[in-house]
Amino acid sequence: MIKFELEDCITNKEELRGLVGEPSERAKNKVISHIDENCKNFLAMSPFLMMSTSDSEGNCDSSPRGDAPGFVHVMDDHWLVIPERPGNKRLDSIMNILSNPSVGLIFLIPGLEETLRINGQATIIKDEKVLKEMHVGGKVPLIGIAVKVEECFIHCAKAFMRSKLWDRESWPSKEARPKAAKILAEHTNLPGVTEEKVAAGLRESYSKRMY
Incomplete structure (x- = not known):
């Protein structure tokens, strides 16, 4: 195998913008700082999300979360809670959040090529009165990830259109x-x-x- 070497790299924002250009006014203005009715409806229909975290040193991780549509509970216009279901107990995301609360979430709805992105600050909770609302078959999650929303916005469909992710014929x-x-x-x-x-x-x- 030929050894890969990086060449001709972009090293500053000015060079990047000079090459790619500036976002449109719509792209700049589409971000809101709360969970409005549109976002609540999206979350109610979403059975799957990807969560990005990093620790205090910037080491990154992303992991999936999934359950029945609406498994992420919207508490009010600024807070949502993600139940932590049983896994392999590595707790990569949870450990990262304990040292760096910033998280990025991408919510998917099967068949819909646009996604909902939410960024915010996370806290690990063990509040039973909240978590018991997320039980399945009487089994209550031990912990949950509460996220205070800072940014909500729709991401365009181009990645899904290019990948044909929902097209069974391409699988x-x-x-x-x-x-x-x-x-x-x-x-x-x-x-x-x-x-x-x-x-x-x-x-x-x-x-x-x-x-």
Whole structure:
């Protein structure tokens, strides 16, 4: 493999703007600082989001969150709460938030190519009176991520149109898709951890420990 080397890099904002140009007035003015009725309706229909965080040193992470549409609860015009469902207990996003509360969220609705972006300040909560409203089958999340919204805005559809993400005809076949169990087994690289054992563990987790 040929070693990649960076060349001809952009190093300042002036050079960047000179190459790309300035945003339109609509793009500059589309950002609001609260959760209006349009955003509430979007959130009520969204079953999936991506969350971006970083720690105090700037090390970044992004992770998915998903559940039934409306699983993110809007508390008022400025606060929303994301339930933290059971996972692998790495808590990458949670740990980052404890040292740097700034978060970025992207909400998706299946079939809709525009997305909703929300940026704000997050706090980890264990308030049972809030979290019990997010129970599934009587199982209440232990913690939640409360976000004080600073920016809300719609992101255009070009990324979804280019990728054809919602076009089933463009999807790879099941046989051609990467195998998560194989990747996990090879990345873990521990004695006795095989693709078959990882696959069995994933099936058990998905069937018994969703909530």
